[in-house]
Amino acid sequence: MNKPLITRLQMLVAFELDSLEKRLDQARSFHYPSAVAVKFIDSLIEELKQQRLQIKQAISDFLPEYPQRVTNELRSQHRLLINKLTCLDSLKNAQTQNVPWSLVPSIERIASELSQGSQLLTTCTYALNYSIRWYPTPKSPIHQFSILQLPIIHKHNAFLHLLIGHELFHPLLQQFFVTQTPSVVARLKAAISHLNQPPAKNRLDKLVEFVRYAWQRAIEELMCDMGCAILFGPAAVFASIAFQMGSNLDEAPSSDGSFYPPPRYRIREVMHRVFGESVIGEAEQFHAGLEGTATTPIQKLAALLKEDERTSWAADILSEHRETILREIRKNDDLVPINQNPLLKTAYEEVQAVLPDAWNYIRQIATSAGMVWLSTIDEVPFLLRSLELLVPPGEIRDTKAPGQTKSPSLPSIAIATWLYQLKCEASVDASLEQAMKSYSRCCRLMLKGFEDVELRREYDAGKDAFQQMEQLP
């Protein structure tokens, strides 16, 4: 490439660098619900400085003798810049006015309890999905940040936001894959080589990677589903079903669809592994050992709710919904397309082989972080009684300290509000308009409950600090 064309390319990249930096500077002046956004902006600006430096060095090192090398470096920097542009969207949609701001402190707290030192930027996206982007092996300061995206159209839909629990587990799985991959790929390669009608084998490495990726994506999603269910209990399943109902429950995993496992498959695995439910039915032939435990955790919660006549309605609703879900997951429509495709069948046989280890791995993470829904289910009946009076579920009586109140756990708030919402939905005489009003009210109650918990936490932390200061000489 000759000098004038290199100058054009250089100007293009320099313009983009300036433009991005100005926009980042402007983004700093907006209001965000936490300090993470500004730290993120600072790290991005630092990255841009590094890019400028690299360009300057490439030009001084290689011009005029090696113009092609300068061209390559400039094009690469251009590509890195273009790839950073999505950060502007993320920042715009992370502003306080654009995110469910009252939820952000709770999200950051759960994230830090699961993985200390995480820097999580919560933002919204026009895509209809909850997602997280993170760097498995950070190589620069910007890689310390993870970006959590919520669908903007569901900004106020607190019931779905429990799926954030699923996303927070994604960055925590790397060690599991490091341990499992060597044996899994060996089995996958052997299985592919023994297929009766193997697909074209001119690039076996690509074929094995294709199946390995399908396996990894399935396991990732299933592990995160299980993690979310350990955090939020049955509320996670209600949220997942509510979200998945917009698509085909039996959609086959595909490259176009990012290899998501079929929703029915995901719900079945969660119900079985996390809640010990028996899912024996049409799916029996595919899954091994699907018998459940004698009294499942969901039945345990139902029994607790049944003890008090003021909350026994919730026990009935919970049992009814449990039965509905079990009926759905005992169908095997999701397994048909998987079994028909030899590569997917191979991947999913391996999914089944490692799921017990995957479940143990996830359970260990959640348990060490002290985040298991079952440990606070005794709070649910109290919160249900508050909700019946339209009082936000953000405070309960402290049974250990008479006259005092305490904050309930986030899972208890989520479960109680979901059960209350299901009761509202079951009301036969409600019109859709009334039902929507009630749904919005329940969303606000849940968000207010979460907000109250975090406010109290802040207040208690401030009070403790103040008392310590008073004791100073």
Place this chain on the structure above:
Amino acid sequence: MPIADRQILGELVDCADIAVRAAGQLQLFMIGKPIRDRQVLERVAEFLSAAEAGGIFMSCGDSANLHASLRPLNWAVDTRMNEGGLEQGEFKETDYQSLTEYLRRMRSTVEDLLEGNRPNNAAIEECMRFFDSLGDDLGTRADQHVRGTSLPCSSLASF
């Protein structure tokens, strides 16, 4: 049955950048200038090591060092084929073996440089050619996904 590039776009862009910058550092060394960016050579050595682990697995079935994806190997084979170093058509175990040897040789060259040794010029040129091709291949693939496209919102009107 490839994995869609758009799903791994960030990985493509990063890997292309490392390859381009590593080739630049090798060029500096060839013209007698000091290497400025050791980190990029360390990262390219990691890439070669991962691709080599994939090659060992594909040639003799040993997966002990394969802890992540086979993508570094996939990309190395693509690049080698585009360079003309490997024949198109069915790819056999022996082909993976020779590719693994090639990758090992390049990793050793990069590690020599990192340790302050001086590899011979032919070895450095070989690495430089490979990284230039890798950067070009992956960069071109990434470019196809960072551009927006003009498309009709719906084709119903044409029925």
